Amino acid sequence: MNAIYSVKEIYIYPIKSLAGISxxxxxxxxxxxxxDRRWILIDAENQMLTQREHRVMSQFYPQISNEKxxxxxxxxxxxxxxxxxxxxTIAVNVWDDKSEVVEVNLETSKWFSQHLGFxxxxxxxxxxxxxxxxxxxxxxxxxxSLADGYPYLLIGSKSLDFLNDKLDEKITxxxxxxxxVVSTENPHEEDDFKTFTIGEVxxxxxxxxxxxxxxxxxxxxxxxxxxxxxxxxKYRNVDNSVLFGTNIVSLNSGIISVxxxxxx
Numbered sequence: 001m002n003a004i005y006s007v008k009e010i011y012i013y014p015i016k017s018l019a020g021i022s023x024x025x026x027x028x029x030x031x032x033x034x035x036d037r038r039w040i041l042i043d044a045e046n047q048m049l050t051q052r053e054h055r056v057m058s059q060f061y062p063q064i065s066n067e068k069x070x071x072x073x074x075x076x077x078x079x080x081x082x083x084x085x086x087x088x089t090i091a092v093n094v095w096d097d098k099s100e101v102v103e104v105n106l107e108t109s110k111w112f113s114q115h116l117g118f119x120x121x122x123x124x125x126x127x128x129x130x131x132x133x134x135x136x137x138x139x140x141x142x143x144x145s146l147a148d149g150y151p152y153l154l155i156g157s158k159s160l161d162f163l164n165d166k167l168d169e170k171i172t173x174x175x176x177x178x179x180x181v182v183s184t185e186n187p188h189e190e191d192d193f194k195t196f197t198i199g200e201v202x203x204x205x206x207x208x209x210x211x212x213x214x215x216x217x218x219x220x221x222x223x224x225x226x227x228x229x230x231x232x233x234k235y236r237n238v239d240n241s242v243l244f245g246t247n248i249v250s251l252n253s254g255i256i257s258v259x260x261x262x263x264x
Contacts, residue, residue: 005262007198008157009173009181012036014069015122016146017050018060019219020177025257028201028250030143031125032151033179035064035082040101040146041112044119046092048146051214054116055222071111078111080104085124092123094146097133101125101146137207142249150206150247153177154193156184159244163187166231174219175228176211176245182262188236190246197263200254210241 011020012033017040027034041049041057051057061072070079085102092099101123103109109121125146133144144151155178164170173181180198184190193205211232216225229242236243 004183004185005264006183007180007256007258007260007262008183009178010256010258011177011179011181013177014062014064015039015041015060015071016048017041017054017057018062018071019058020174021062021064023258025199025255027253027255028152029253030151030250031145032147035069036151036179037145037147039069039104039122039124040092040094041116041120041122042090042092042101046090048092048094049116049120051217052212055217055224056116058217058219058222060115073115076111076115078108080108080122085126090121090123095148097144099125099146135206150249152179152203152248152250153209153245154180154182154190154203154205154248155245156182156186156188156190158184158187159190161187163228163232163244167227169225169227171218171228175215175217177214178245180248180256188243191243193246193248193264195251195264199256199260200252201256202251203248204251206247206249208238208243209245209247211244215244 010023010026012035013020014035016037043049063070067082068079069082070077085104089100089102092101104122104124112122113119132141133149134141155176160173191208195204216229218225232242
């Protein structure tokens with residue numbers, strides 16, 4: 001008999017706000033899955049770039065192979081090594097957090113600049129502790145990647161099913177950019193998960209995730225829609241925040257895989 005709660009999907013997003021990669025298994029680290037949101041695009045003023053302002057970013061597709069990341073945009077392709085970077089550090093802000101990053105290389109920055117149509121750089125966070133995020137809820141500080149706030153986003157399958165039942169045009173889980181999708185029995189029960197184990201890793205739930213207009217960006221074509229935020233706001237609005245999925249942290253490193261049971 002299959003466990004009720006098990007991992008259905010695993011995703012990483014190597015470069016913040018670009019498309020994600022579906023994985024069969026991933027290595028969990030304190031900052032998030034290995035190679036998840038370790039890179040970010042910044043503009044000429046060293047401000048972060050996201051799909052919120054540049055929806056076309058969703059049309060850049062990364063792949064990882066042989067210690068290299070390749071990016072495909074339309075019919076163009078570019079690749080760079082996972083470990084490569086220049087030496088000079090750059091200070092950037094990811095929302096309210098300061099982060100130390102380094103540029104990958106000049107050629108990669110030039111490639112992105114050409115395809116986005118303005119000057120930008122691809123930069124990387126190098127080590128644990130280069131960005132710290134304080135949880136206002138827990139009064140704890142976490143070492144995080146370049147994700148919006150927390151290292152991992154978990155979504156239960158029934159939450160999406162429940163939403164899709166209310167939508168005329170069905171959507172996929174990709175709208176919400178999760179790291180872990182688990183099979184659940186009831187909509188949004190992941191909000192109330194406490195501490196749990198998947199594979200070799202123990203996770204702790206921090207708080208449900210407030211969503212922004214980015215979930216209305218259709219990742220298939222980069223077009224902005226009215227949904228699902230319009231419908232979600234009718235039944236998931238808590239303290240002026242529309243909630244979907246939950247932010248979690250890992251308490252140790254290890255491998256998790258699709259099919260792993262969620263043990264409470």
